[in-house]
Amino acid sequence: MQSKYPAGRLPDPPSPIADDGDETHFCGTCAFSSACIAAGYHKPELAALQCLVEHVGPFRAGEHIFRTGDPFRAIFAVRSGTVKTRMVDKEGREQVLGFYLPGEVIGLNAIYPEHFPCDAVALDTTFFCRFSFPAMSALASRVPAVQQHLFRMLSKELGTASLLAGDHSADERVAAFLLDLAGRYAARGFSATRFHLSMSRGDIANYLRLAAETVSRVLSRFRAQKLISIEGRELELLNPARLREIGQTLLRE
Amino acid sequence: MQSKYPAGRLPDPPSPIADDGDETHFCGTCAFSSACIAAGYHKPELAALQCLVEHVGPFRAGEHIFRTGDPFRAIFAVRSGTVKTRMVDKEGREQVLGFYLPGEVIGLNAIYPEHFPCDAVALDTTFFCRFSFPAMSALASRVPAVQQHLFRMLSKELGTASLLAGDHSADERVAAFLLDLAGRYAARGFSATRFHLSMSRGDIANYLRLAAETVSRVLSRFRAQKLISIEGRELELLNPARLREIGQTLLRE
DNA sequence: GGCGGCAATTGACCCGGATCAAGGCACGCC
DNA sequence: GGCGTGCCTTGATCCGGGTCAATTGCCGCC
Structure with missing residues (x-):
C-alpha cells in the first residue's frame, strides 16, 4: 500500500473516511457523481469530464490546498480526508x-472574485479531484446536466452558509454541528453515529463562533447527560433524537 | 404620474432609489446589465432575454414576492424599492x-431545493424584472456570457453570506452594515453618504443578530460621536473613514 | 382634538459565554 | 528518563449585549 506514496510522505493510518483505494466507489459518493456517472458516463461529452479532472x-495535515489571493483556476472535490476553509x-x-x-467541493466562492477569498487547509491526509473551471464552464455550456449541477451546488452552499448566522446558544450550536456532520457522513455512506472529528476543539469553536473552552x-455536559460518548476526537452519538431537539431551531429555521 | 398605477394602489412618495420611470437607466445599474446590454444587446440570442423577462x-410594503415553499420558477431583479428575505x-x-x-437579484438560493427556502417581503413599493429560470438556464447553455453571469452572481452571494457569520461587537456590525449599504447604493449610482433606511430598527437588529435596543x-452613540446624522430612517454618513475603521475587521477579513 | 397603535429610544438589571488562569494528558524529541 | 509542546479540560471572574420596562414621538383614524 505505502509504495504508492512518494518517499517521506507516509500517509496517516487509514481513517474510516478515506476511500481513495476504491475509485469507483468514491465517485459514487462524490458531489459530482451525477455529472460523472449517473447522467451517462459513456457519452462522448462526458468523456471530457474525465479529461479535465x-x-x-x-x-x-496543515498543508494548504490553496491560499487567499491565489488566482482561481479550479475547484476541488475532496476524495478522502477533511479540509477547513478559513479567512485570516x-x-x-x-x-x-x-x-x-x-465527496464535497471547495472553491466555489472563488468564481466571482476570480481569486480565492480564503485559505483551504488539510486537517488530515487528503486527496482531491481537481476540476479546471474554464474547462468545466465550457463543458457546462454543452452539457446541460453539468451546468445544472454547478447551479445546484452553488445554490446549495448558499443555503448552508446561512446556517450558523442565527443567534443561538452554545448547546444549540454544538448539537447542530454534530448532527450536521453526522448527516453529511451518512449522505456519503459512512456511519452517522460513530465518526472521527478531524478538527481540533479550537477549530470547532472558531467555526461555531464560540470559545474553545465553551465547546x-x-x-x-453532553457526555454527562449520556447524549454522546466522546474520547479525544472519537465521537459516538448515543441519543441523536435528543440532540436533534436541542439543535432543531438551528437545523431547520 | 399616479395615473399609471392601479386605482387604490397609490405609490409611496417617490423615493431616491426608485427609478422605474427610466428603464434604460435602470438596466444600466442592474445586476443583469452585462447580460442584457453590455454583452451585445442586439445579438439574436440576447433578444431571447427580452422575451423571458x-x-x-x-x-x-409588507406584501410577499414569494413565500417559503413556493415552487421555484423564476428569479427576480429588483427594479425599484427594497426587499428583505427571511425565514420563520x-x-x-x-x-x-x-x-x-x-439592481440586486433575489431567489438564487432556491435553485437547489427547487422551492423557495425563505420569504421575500417588500419593505416599500417595489417593482421587479422576473426571469423564468428554466428559460434562463436554457439561454445560459447557448450564451456563455449569461452562464458566466449566473455563476458569478451565485458565487458573489456566497461571499456576502459569510460576512455576518463572525463574532463581532455591536459597533462593528452596525458600522459594517451602514458601509455595506452605502457601497451598494454607490455601485448603482446613488449617493453613498445620504440614503433612506427602508427597514425598521427591528429588521436591522434581526439581520445583524442583535436586539433592536442595541441597534x-x-x-x-454614533450620532453623539458625530459619525452619522440620523433622523428616523434618514441617514447621512458624516465620517465614513472612521466608520470603516470600526467595521473593517468585518468588511474584509 | 383625542385616542390607540407602532416604532424608536433610553434606563436598569441580569445572564451566557468570553477571558484569564491553572492543571492534566499524550505526544515527540534530546 | 526528562522535558517541552500542543490540545483539552475545568474553575473563577468579568462584561457585552439581551431582556424587561417606561417614555416619547409620530401617524392614521374615529
Whole structure:
C-alpha cells in the first residue's frame, strides 16, 4: 500500500473516511457523481469530464490546498480526508468558514472574485479531484446536466452558509454541528453515529463562533447527560433524537 | 404620474432609489446589465432575454414576492424599492437573511431545493424584472456570457453570506452594515453618504443578530460621536473613514 | 382634538459565554 | 528518563449585549 506514496510522505493510518483505494466507489459518493456517472458516463461529452479532472494529493495535515489571493483556476472535490476553509484578518485572527468531507467541493466562492477569498487547509491526509473551471464552464455550456449541477451546488452552499448566522446558544450550536456532520457522513455512506472529528476543539469553536473552552464544556455536559460518548476526537452519538431537539431551531429555521 | 398605477394602489412618495420611470437607466445599474446590454444587446440570442423577462409590480410594503415553499420558477431583479428575505421557524421567530436594493437579484438560493427556502417581503413599493429560470438556464447553455453571469452572481452571494457569520461587537456590525449599504447604493449610482433606511430598527437588529435596543443605542452613540446624522430612517454618513475603521475587521477579513 | 397603535429610544438589571488562569494528558524529541 | 509542546479540560471572574420596562414621538383614524 505505502509504495504508492512518494518517499517521506507516509500517509496517516487509514481513517474510516478515506476511500481513495476504491475509485469507483468514491465517485459514487462524490458531489459530482451525477455529472460523472449517473447522467451517462459513456457519452462522448462526458468523456471530457474525465479529461479535465486531475487527481491531486496527498496533502498532509496543515498543508494548504490553496491560499487567499491565489488566482482561481479550479475547484476541488475532496476524495478522502477533511479540509477547513478559513479567512485570516490583518490582525492575524483566524475565521473558520467551513469543513469539507469526502465527496464535497471547495472553491466555489472563488468564481466571482476570480481569486480565492480564503485559505483551504488539510486537517488530515487528503486527496482531491481537481476540476479546471474554464474547462468545466465550457463543458457546462454543452452539457446541460453539468451546468445544472454547478447551479445546484452553488445554490446549495448558499443555503448552508446561512446556517450558523442565527443567534443561538452554545448547546444549540454544538448539537447542530454534530448532527450536521453526522448527516453529511451518512449522505456519503459512512456511519452517522460513530465518526472521527478531524478538527481540533479550537477549530470547532472558531467555526461555531464560540470559545474553545465553551465547546469543551458543552461536550463534557453532553457526555454527562449520556447524549454522546466522546474520547479525544472519537465521537459516538448515543441519543441523536435528543440532540436533534436541542439543535432543531438551528437545523431547520 | 399616479395615473399609471392601479386605482387604490397609490405609490409611496417617490423615493431616491426608485427609478422605474427610466428603464434604460435602470438596466444600466442592474445586476443583469452585462447580460442584457453590455454583452451585445442586439445579438439574436440576447433578444431571447427580452422575451423571458417580465416586469412585475408594484408590491406594497409588507406584501410577499414569494413565500417559503413556493415552487421555484423564476428569479427576480429588483427594479425599484427594497426587499428583505427571511425565514420563520416553527416557533414563529423571524430570521432576516438579507436586504436587496435596486439592481440586486433575489431567489438564487432556491435553485437547489427547487422551492423557495425563505420569504421575500417588500419593505416599500417595489417593482421587479422576473426571469423564468428554466428559460434562463436554457439561454445560459447557448450564451456563455449569461452562464458566466449566473455563476458569478451565485458565487458573489456566497461571499456576502459569510460576512455576518463572525463574532463581532455591536459597533462593528452596525458600522459594517451602514458601509455595506452605502457601497451598494454607490455601485448603482446613488449617493453613498445620504440614503433612506427602508427597514425598521427591528429588521436591522434581526439581520445583524442583535436586539433592536442595541441597534438603537449604537446609532445614538454614533450620532453623539458625530459619525452619522440620523433622523428616523434618514441617514447621512458624516465620517465614513472612521466608520470603516470600526467595521473593517468585518468588511474584509 | 383625542385616542390607540407602532416604532424608536433610553434606563436598569441580569445572564451566557468570553477571558484569564491553572492543571492534566499524550505526544515527540534530546 | 526528562522535558517541552500542543490540545483539552475545568474553575473563577468579568462584561457585552439581551431582556424587561417606561417614555416619547409620530401617524392614521374615529
